[in-house]
Amino acid sequence: SYNGSGMSVMELSHRSELFQNIMDDAESLIRELMEIPENYKVLFLQGGASLQFNMVPMNLANGKKAVYVNTGSWAKKAISEAKKIQGVEVEVIASSEDRNFSYIPEIPTVSSDAEYLHVTTNNTIEGTAMFDVPEAAVPIVADMSSNILSSVYDVKKFGLIYAGAQKNIGPAGLTLVIVREDLIGQVEGLPSMLDFKVQADNDSMYNTPPTFAIYVAKLVFEWIKEQGGVAGIEALNRKKAALL
Numbered sequence: 349s350y351n352g353s354g355m356s357v358m359e360l361s362h363r364s365e366l367f368q369n370i371m372d373d374a375e376s377l378i379r380e381l382m383e384i385p386e387n388y389k390v391l392f393l394q395g396g397a398s399l400q401f402n403m404v405p406m407n408l409a410n411g412k413k414a415v416y417v418n419t420g421s422w423a424k425k426a427i428s429e430a431k432k433i434q435g436v437e438v439e440v441i442a443s444s445e446d447r448n449f450s451y452i453p454e455i456p457t458v459s460s461d462a463e464y465l466h467v468t469t470n471n472t473i474e475g476t477a478m479f480d481v482p483e484a485a486v487p488i489v490a491d492m493s494s495n496i497l498s499s500v501y502d503v504k505k506f507g508l509i510y511a512g513a514q515k516n517i518g519p520a521g522l523t524l525v526i527v528r529e530d531l532i533g534q535v536e537g538l539p540s541m542l543d544f545k546v547q548a549d550n551d552s553m554y555n556t557p558p559t560f561a562i563y564v565a566k567l568v569f570e571w572i573k574e575q576g577g578v579a580g581i582e583a584l585n586r587k588k589a590a591l592l
């Protein structure tokens with residue numbers, strides 16, 4: 349009986365005030381934890397990080413060029429999915445595939461004719477991570493699925509961050525997207541569910557959002573705050589890593 353409503357969170361209408369409050373709290377907590385500037389939208393979507401492999405090039409590089417860094421199995425998937433989006437030219441500018449993705453390659457200067465540089469901050473399967481955000485003249489898009497909220501990143505250095513929720517945020521079924529406002533709405537006529545502008549204009553409620561997953565994410569954000577925020581979690585992680 350959530351807040352004495354006589355209903356569980358799962359039963360609440362997503363249009364009800366009670367659920368809207370959960371959504372608002374989840375957003376303001378993630379904004380606080382990651383120090384997300386005002387000119388970024390926070391979207392609670394579905395489809396996993398894998399759908400972002402398509403949505404990002406569709407929305408940000410339609411008919412244009414995007415550059416990618418190939419640092420592991422997930423980066424490789426992101427690249428092959430971007431290539432499927434008609435009209436998008438995909439260039440891989442750095443790769444560590446030659447040594448089985450055992451290192452993070454040097455990233456050359458990105459030419460300004462690209463719409464974005466895509467990186468994977470933590471290569472879940474291979475275990476390498478990118479802590480220093482590369483310098484680039486174009487917006488950086490980061491797949492942070494497996495290390496979001498586990499170490500501090502400066503959101504201002506990114507154009508877009510995405511993460512499937514199931515590793516560090518909450519239950520599967522929710523995907524977090526943090527996107528700079530000026531990158532939204534560049535392409536007309538995209539299918540509504542795949543259009544960042546439609547999702548942003550509808551505050552992630554164009555259709556029924558994954559309500560219970562958002563509720564649990566809110567609880568996790570509260571817990572992270574109690575641990576001293578992302579910096580607190582990072583300190584804990586460094587302590588654990590030092591034991592190994």
Ligand SMILES: Cc1ncc(COP(=O)(O)O)c(C=O)c1O
Binds near residue numbers: 396468471472492494
């Ligand atoms: C770095 C990374 N990217 C993408 C994915 C795919 O995520 P999803 O299952 O949410 O599509 C994963 C899943 O493990 C991942 O670790």
